Amino acid sequence: MKEVVVISGKGGTGKTSLVAAFAALAERKILVDCDVDAADLHLVLNPRIDRREDFSGGKKAAILEDLCTGCGKCQEVCRFSAVSSVAGPDGQNRFTVDPISCEGCGLCARLCPAEAIRFEPVVSGQWFISSTIYGPMVHARLGIAQANSGKLVSLLRREARGIAEKDGFNLLIADGSPGIGCPVIASITGADLVVAVTEPSCSGLHDVQRVVDLTSHFRIPLMLCINKWDIHPEMADRIERETGQRGVRMAGRIRYDPAVTRAQIMKTTVVEYTGGAISVDIRAVWRNVVYALG
Amino acid sequence: MKIAIASGKGGTGKTTIAVNLALTIASLGQPVTLLDCDVEEPNCHLFLKPEITGSRPVTIPQPNVLEERCNGCGVCADVCEYHALIVMGKQVLVFRELCHGCGACFLLCPEKAIVEEGHPIGAVEEGVSHGIHFIQGRLNIGEVMSPAVIRQVRVQGETTGVCIIDSPPGTSCPVVESVRGTNFVLLVTEPTPFGLHDLTLAVEMVRALARPFAVALNRCDAGDEGVRSYCEHERIEILLSIPDDRRIAESYARGDIDLSKLPEYREVFDRCYRRIAVLVNDGQDRADQEKRGRAA
Numbered sequence: 001m002k003e004v005v006v007i008s009g010k011g012g013t014g015k016t017s018l019v020a021a022f023a024a025l026a027e028r029k030i031l032v033d034c035d036v037d038a039a040d041l042h043l044v045l046n047p048r049i050d051r052r053e054d055f056s057g058g059k060k061a062a063i064l065e066d067l068c069t070g071c072g073k074c075q076e077v078c079r080f081s082a083v084s085s086v087a088g089p090d091g092q093n094r095f096t097v098d099p100i101s102c103e104g105c106g107l108c109a110r111l112c113p114a115e116a117i118r119f120e121p122v123v124s125g126q127w128f129i130s131s132t133i134y135g136p137m138v139h140a141r142l143g144i145a146q147a148n149s150g151k152l153v154s155l156l157r158r159e160a161r162g163i164a165e166k167d168g169f170n171l172l173i174a175d176g177s178p179g180i181g182c183p184v185i186a187s188i189t190g191a192d193l194v195v196a197v198t199e200p201s202c203s204g205l206h207d208v209q210r211v212v213d214l215t216s217h218f219r220i221p222l223m224l225c226i227n228k229w230d231i232h233p234e235m236a237d238r239i240e241r242e243t244g245q246r247g248v249r250m251a252g253r254i255r256y257d258p259a260v261t262r263a264q265i266m267k268t269t270v271v272e273y274t275g276g277a278i279s280v281d282i283r284a285v286w287r288n289v290v291y292a293l294g
Numbered sequence: 295m296k297i298a299i300a301s302g303k304g305g306t307g308k309t310t311i312a313v314n315l316a317l318t319i320a321s322l323g324q325p326v327t328l329l330d331c332d333v334e335e336p337n338c339h340l341f342l343k344p345e346i347t348g349s350r351p352v353t354i355p356q357p358n359v360l361e362e363r364c365n366g367c368g369v370c371a372d373v374c375e376y377h378a379l380i381v382m383g384k385q386v387l388v389f390r391e392l393c394h395g396c397g398a399c400f401l402l403c404p405e406k407a408i409v410e411e412g413h414p415i416g417a418v419e420e421g422v423s424h425g426i427h428f429i430q431g432r433l434n435i436g437e438v439m440s441p442a443v444i445r446q447v448r449v450q451g452e453t454t455g456v457c458i459i460d461s462p463p464g465t466s467c468p469v470v471e472s473v474r475g476t477n478f479v480l481l482v483t484e485p486t487p488f489g490l491h492d493l494t495l496a497v498e499m500v501r502a503l504a505r506p507f508a509v510a511l512n513r514c515d516a517g518d519e520g521v522r523s524y525c526e527h528e529r530i531e532i533l534l535s536i537p538d539d540r541r542i543a544e545s546y547a548r549g550d551i552d553l554s555k556l557p558e559y560r561e562v563f564d565r566c567y568r569r570i571a572v573l574v575n576d577g578q579d580r581a582d583q584e585k586r587g588r589a590a
Contacts, residue, residue, distance in 0.1 A: 008304075009335050009532075010304065010305060010335055010337075011303065011304010011305040011463040012303060012305010012306055012447060012463075013304075013305060029416065033361055037302075037463075037464035037465055037466045038303055038304075038463065038464050038465060038491075038492040038495055040303070040487075040488045040491055040492065043488060043491055044489050056480045058375060068332050071540065077397070077401065079318040079355075079395060079396055079397055080396075097438050100470055100474075100502070100503070103394050103396065104375055105375050105376075105394060105396030105397075105398055106375050106398065107373075107396055107397065107398045107401065107402075108371065110398070110402065111401070137323065142465075142466055144495065144499045145466065145469075145470045145502050145503065146466055146467070147441075147465075147467040148465060149466050149467075150438060177464070178304040178305075178334075178335070178462075178464075179332075179334035179335055179440075179462060179463075179464075180335065180433070180435065180465050181334045181433060181437070181438055181440045181468070181470075182336045182438035182439075182440070184334075185436070185438055199305075199547075200547060201546055201547040201548075201549075202340050202547070202548065202549035203309070203335075203337040203546075203549075206333055206335070206337060206340055207335040207337070210334075210335060210435065213435040214435055217435050217436045218436070231543060231544070231547060232544065232547040232548070235547055235548075257534065258516065261486055261517055263519050264486055264487050264488060265486065265487060265517065267487070269306070277459045
């Protein structure tokens, strides 16, 4: 089974529209939306949820007001500024934990002399196994303002690989998140190929260079796709040249076409929406990706 | 006054708006600080081209095990919620990429066999450009603790003047770190189904953080009516609308997004800033009144 992950560094370059098009073009595949923070793939692929599970990214501390003696040990040891003092019912100083700041290290709970801190797993999201007309899809929704997206991404990929092996799918296509941090690293480690989608702007160039740094750091093969290349052809050439010098292969160029937005509004993939030139571009990119996967 | 520019979806125009707001405020002769908190892919500097005058590393304290003191008891691994330590026989393996630097292993080791060392995960850089005090964070390649870098940018950018914060996309911990404690959040989106879906998540986030907010609609004339009807229904003000103007896309591509060169936009950003200032002041007055009401 081969695993290809689409990322971008910079946001809004067209990852999800490209993955949706790949979903329509590929055979025998399973789809994963690794952008658990702002998942959009389901808006195009219209999945029917078959299985739904809670996700717990870790534990969080909560101070039991009646047991708190107000000693302040918790605040002293917390390195994430998650503990603050409040006035208790008797007017005495008490402490409280901000669940959004708490990183779940549990140190306060271990050191509280009054054993007044509860430290329990919290549900921080949900994940789903769904059916789409393009094949099975594994996706998730991370709760608002939650941490540990990397852990959730790893879980989604593990589940998807399990299904692929059981049901004999030979390809996994994943939609990644923007950036180069925790969820992106969790999306690409161990993948067979990363496709970076960029756009011809100086932000696109800057951000894709950081993606090249990242994939070289983890030694994952990378291919580049320049979306909306004709907005600024000279910059497209420059991106191709500068990443090419670093050994990055081109998956291809896709022209600018308002049909991409129209397809999204019609909740369908670009290649199904139009047989026009942009779909020819995308098919060529997909052929190169398949060829690179071997 | 701290104004965060955020969005659920990436590539909606946060940086364009953050930079232009900062330029607008600077042109009014007011002191302004711009913080680039998108530490995974910081882009403001590409447009402002500031001269960086200072840079300091961001480190998180990570354990270093003193072999001569360690007896392999395993307490450090037991107390680490992130599974960043594994004890095999008398050897302790530290997985740095999993460590949050909480200090549990260091404080709870019965043999005092753990010392902490600052492990660099990024840098905070500072400079000046176009009358803007500029600070940006940069996460090192392969590191995951972007919130720690953002926290440092926020600390270094603490100011009494106006502060514009360019946030990373999304709704999880790095965004929360950029948005918390601000006086106002401008959520940038575009009128597409993806834009709308991610806006609803971003709205949930700012509501969870209890921040006053409004929406900026970029490429407002390309797409559908979804975002506008959502905002109307939720009574969310659309405080700034920028059309899908090829001139903007072209100058952005070149690395030039000073829209004051296009006179009609100068006025748009000027109005946007004044409106935010009014909303922030109104909010403060209301909060003060409530406080006085409670006291009485």
